[in-house]
Amino acid sequence: MERTVTVGSLIALYRAEGIEPVLNLGDVVISGWVRTNRPSGQLAFLELHDGTHFLSLQLVYTKENQGFDMMSRLKTGAAIVAHGTLRASPSDKQPFELAVKSIELVGDVAEDYPLQKKRASFEFLREQAYLRPRANTFQAVYRVRSVLAHAIHSFFQERGFVYVHTPIITGNDAEGAGQLFRVATEGKDPFTDFFGKEAHLTVSGQLHGEAFALAFKDIYTFGPTFRAEHSNTPRHASEFWMIEPEMAFCDLKGDMEIIEASLKHAIKTVLEKCPDEIAFFDKFIAQGLKEKLEHVLNSPFRHMTYTEAIAALEKAVKEGVSFENKDIFWGMDLQSEHERYLCEKIALGPLFLTDYPKEIKAFYMKENPDGKTVAAVDLLVPGEGELVGGSQREDNPEKLKAKMGSLKDMDWYWNLRRYGGCPHAGFGIGFDRLLMYVTGMQNIRDVQLFPRTSNALKY
């Protein structure tokens, strides 16, 4: 009786219990795709990848095998089913290998297969977005993506946060966070026919999330958000996933505690569950990545107010630090270079920057007693800049109304303050940017599956 195995199940067994149980499996069958196939004289080595683990399994077959000729013609990318027994490998590249009894070709590869070359550039692979998950780097990226997403779900679920699906199509444009996509149908009045009013794709689930926090205390969203911006940068996409937790009876201090704890949990989980992927990134994508992530885990995040940051930047300019923008003044919007200086040169690690001037922050943020700043926070991280943005929300109905101006369709949001409102706070993590930070990948197009940017909608 053959046992069906996967590379993932074999490596898990080996790492948990050593090689003996692997060698005792008897006859096994495994299916997957050919990575490389090197027949040479009597002995031939075929690297089988099945997608269940970052690593591959070495298959060994010989002239003695019936079907040796067919086997030796198997091409990179071909789908096969292999039968055999596991044995200790003489090479120290892997602990065990499969001694092949037979191989069945399930799906051949056409001559024009684009992934023939061993090392294709990221730019080339972007054009092959439907095939690139087969490439080493993207096997690692997308597996970490999955593990990271689940780590975030588990963190919040274990703490009793309620996962809410805030709407994607929305009638509000109140957050004012950039350009909106419009939703339309066919017909005479494509923009209003269906819903009876203009509809857009959401830029944030926060406002709807607040309504649920005021019923469930702690909630979080995890879903797609959209920006119709023509920003052609390595950090911007038109469609990206966000996590937006919101906590009732919570102030900015509590907000920062959850930000720090959730990020540390997420990073810890990835380090534990994806050691091979992180080692790969550390070696080939971003040297020092593992140390950076471990440093984040082991140090408390530092805190600084915006006002302190401005003073530090003014001092830096005086001391000759050459920012592109040296015009530092209280009230300015910090540029990425300033944010990076603050966390990389001063905090030497993740830094919470708090209490920004109210003029440069959103209307829903709670005004501080000084009347000039709001209880906002950005988390800045080395190499990246802003990773998380959050705030305590304005819970005073009069102050909120003054800042909202016309309530338009937003009276419900205002009413939340009149119907048992309370101090509440929340934050947003751009999931794709977090994944860039955790993997060291430098372009958001290379951590998303099928990235959408202006003039890019292949697939």
Add this chain to the structure above:
Amino acid sequence: MERTVTVGSLIALYRAEGIEPVLNLGDVVISGWVRTNRPSGQLAFLELHDGTHFLSLQLVYTKENQGFDMMSRLKTGAAIVAHGTLRASPSDKQPFELAVKSIELVGDVAEDYPLQKKRASFEFLREQAYLRPRANTFQAVYRVRSVLAHAIHSFFQERGFVYVHTPIITGNDAEGAGQLFRVATEGKDPFTDFFGKEAHLTVSGQLHGEAFALAFKDIYTFGPTFRAEHSNTPRHASEFWMIEPEMAFCDLKGDMEIIEASLKHAIKTVLEKCPDEIAFFDKFIAQGLKEKLEHVLNSPFRHMTYTEAIAALEKAVKEGVSFENKDIFWGMDLQSEHERYLCEKIALGPLFLTDYPKEIKAFYMKENPDGKTVAAVDLLVPGEGELVGGSQREDNPEKLKAKMGSLKDMDWYWNLRRYGGCPHAGFGIGFDRLLMYVTGMQNIRDVQLFPRTSNALKY
């Protein structure tokens, strides 16, 4: 030193370790919202709900309390912070209650608060979508929604499935599953300006998911999908979440095994984690719900081919069963009444219906050797009809090409069969419909947060 507690933490402690540890907590502080407040003579009872559990905590205060007058004026919906000690309750409605030392009013309730009445109709509450999560039924619905979502994630993650975020904005309309929403921007050519081509909201992540299954073996999506249909029924919405697993080296039999296992895991988790919510639904929403769910858990799902189903329906008509549509013939599309008859009267439980005529199923489904049917499956459940739809996918390039017709922008999907294709299969679960099934709620508008249907885009 006061300890901060929640209703959820207290009930968890009580159920795990009994009442003693609860009574030994000493001084505690708890925040939440007033559900009811009944001052009567010397003794007054205030029901505090904090959203962390389906149940509430009874607060008891007396004339002896400083601030008794303020406390007795607290209104339904007000946000409060209460201090006191926990003691055994003399009533058998709850095991413990809070003897109040003081209460702080954090957020009052305006006179026009719409949730004054104890029992508001679902229709009324739909109009108050931002407040209804505070009502009992919706506390239960949305908590089960969150638990159910996480149960699904956990099931697939524990089995090594990779979670993939397939795109929301898409250039393909190949699935042809109903009407599409268009994505536009402002400007001269709103439908093509941004992406350089027409863009739509996705109806399914399956096709993109297949590309990832052929790299990772087992993957699943969990995200929003859209239909621009004016179906004004209790089961249709324009925006809803779907789970779409896809498995390489898997046939229809393997597909059905995963469907059955994943649904049973999801239902089991909800029964274990939400006993109070399920008891509530069983009592007030759908009598017999708990028994129904336990029955599903404990019985193997039955199997029947479409051809067998037609024979069974013909027999039923002969025997006098009065369907609205009695014109039963091989090749017809089954109506909901037929589907329900098959699972409710014949299978007496969940039923896999397989091998449908190819003419009534999608182009990507694998043709069976008979040349007439495809390896498709629908899971039918009592009371609901179709809950899951799946199939093995056509992996023969020539057969697929013949059915796809013009490849348009879909050559990549076809290429998946030419570049190491293999037998693969998958399915789709409508998450909102699954939630209806698990809670017994009868209208999709009452299990979604802010439902979007034609002419409905409030909030």
